[in-house]
């Protein structure tokens with residue numbers, strides 16, 4: 001954690017090999033926001049969006065880095081991976097669309113609801129992706 | 144109704160109960176994690192057959208009151224250990240999801 005002028009910054013490694021620990025960054029973020037004293041609804045929205053983004057990095061991109069920027073009036077999440085990228089973003093955004101393989105589905109993932117949930121629970125979501133290079137998703141929740 | 148009262152009334156196995164007096168506010172049934180993540184509400188009792196540890200992250204992030212694992216779906220040590228580490232209420236029953244929901248709807 002480092003303190004800049006106007007925002008608190010946190011960074012988490014998301015392990016792409018470990019399904020068991022998937023979601024840990026989100027749990028930590030929730031704890032941090034609770035400690036700072038944000039309202040339950042804001043915390044819930046950030047937790048859901050962060051969890052889905054984190055799980056996507058584990059399932060689809062071999063892990064990555066999750067960053068959290070806490071401002072007075074907004075919370076920004078930035079998820080960066082160097083996975084395969086998303087070929088068709090508008091298709092990926094559709095509810096129910098998923099490329100998750102069967103072994104992942106048997107764990108309860110792959111409903112194709114992750115990206116739609118991220119959009120629904122945040123005020124702004126920007127997907128920056130390039131095939132073969134990776135994906136950066138930036139989400140903002142206004143407080 | 145509290146988690147403890149529910150477990151008593153439905154004869155649920157208490158796999159791990161961290162907060163017996165937690166109030167149950169409604170219920171949600173489902174096995175697809177993102178679906179539950181997007182739709183279940185804080186305080187809900189979650190009815191599912193999923194027993195991998197990822198269910199606990201969902202329950203914890205959403206502040207669910209308890210998880211009811213149906214059909215005596217197998218629970219590994221990893222899951223019960225994680226429930227105790229996260230302070231969650233984990234219950235189990237032989238009922239299937241329909242039967243559990245029907246029983247719940249009579250009580251909640």
Ligand SMILES: Nc1ncnc2c1ncn2[C@@H]1O[C@H](COP(=O)(O)OP(=O)(O)O)[C@@H](O)[C@H]1O
Pocket residue numbers: 052056057059060061081083084085086092093097098099100109110111112113114115116135177
């Ligand atoms: N970080 C990512 N890197 C590469 N592909 C991704 C990433 N996130 C999402 N996708 C693609 O978008 C699809 C839809 O994502 P999502 O709505 O979360 O559903 P699900 O994860 O259940 O498949 C995924 O199946 C995958 O093809």
Ligand SMILES: [Mg+2]
Pocket residue numbers: 052055056110112113114115177
């Ligand atoms: Mg997903």
